[in-house]
Amino acid sequence: MKQSRPNASDPVLEAYKADLDRTLLRQNLKRSPEERLRNLIALQRLAEEARKAVRSVNRPQ
Amino acid sequence: MTDFDSLLRVLKEAGVDFIIVGGVAAVAHGSARLTQDLDVVYSRDDVNIRCLAEALAGHSPYLRGAPDGLPFRWDTETIHRGLNFTLTTDLGDLDLLGEITGGGDYEALEPHTVTLEMFGMKILCLDLEWLIRVKRAAGRPRDLEVLAELEAIQEDTSEG
Numbered sequence: 001m002k003q004s005r006p007n008a009s010d011p012v013l014e015a016y017k018a019d020l021d022r023t024l025l026r027q028n029l030k031r032s033p034e035e036r037l038r039n040l041i042a043l044q045r046l047a048e049e050a051r052k053a054v055r056s057v058n059r060p061q
Numbered sequence: 062m063t064d065f066d067s068l069l070r071v072l073k074e075a076g077v078d079f080i081i082v083g084g085v086a087a088v089a090h091g092s093a094r095l096t097q098d099l100d101v102v103y104s105r106d107d108v109n110i111r112c113l114a115e116a117l118a119g120h121s122p123y124l125r126g127a128p129d130g131l132p133f134r135w136d137t138e139t140i141h142r143g144l145n146f147t148l149t150t151d152l153g154d155l156d157l158l159g160e161i162t163g164g165g166d167y168e169a170l171e172p173h174t175v176t177l178e179m180f181g182m183k184i185l186c187l188d189l190e191w192l193i194r195v196k197r198a199a200g201r202p203r204d205l206e207v208l209a210e211l212e213a214i215q216e217d218t219s220e221g
Binding site (some may be wrong): 012013016017020021022024025028029032036037039040041042044045047 | 085212
């Protein structure tokens, strides 16, 4: 038995796993680690832009 | 927003020995989750502490969440006195960890790393098995989703 997975059948984790988008994960696994991080950076920039846009819409005129 | 590549470059170019752990390590291994900060375990040896102090000195390090105006100085003495630092810098949020639950310090973790070639640099990252191990050991409810993802990735890659 692998020491790193002492609770491999943990029902809570298994419940979380059931809802995972495995297609997305498999798509990620086809990328290199650098591509995955570049994707994270791009997502972060997108999220920041979205936050700024929401703030500007909500700003009192 | 954290400028991950610039933060990594600042640490590497200053000669800091560190290992990426946490959310960025999870992303490097294939997690699809968004993370906001860079978590690294750094070596506590004297030379490395000096490199770390110099690396961030020009990037306005300050204790994240602390009130403005505290007499916080980023130098070797402060690093020697502390262990884990959650910082803001002008490049974004950086967690510098002297040790982590379930994994220990830099020397204990180093055998359980993979070398990633990213942004033109070679960077140590905790391997998937140990990332899962330390996330489990931390036992934080907020880690459950990423832990499920990491285990699914481990299942997929061991099947492949």
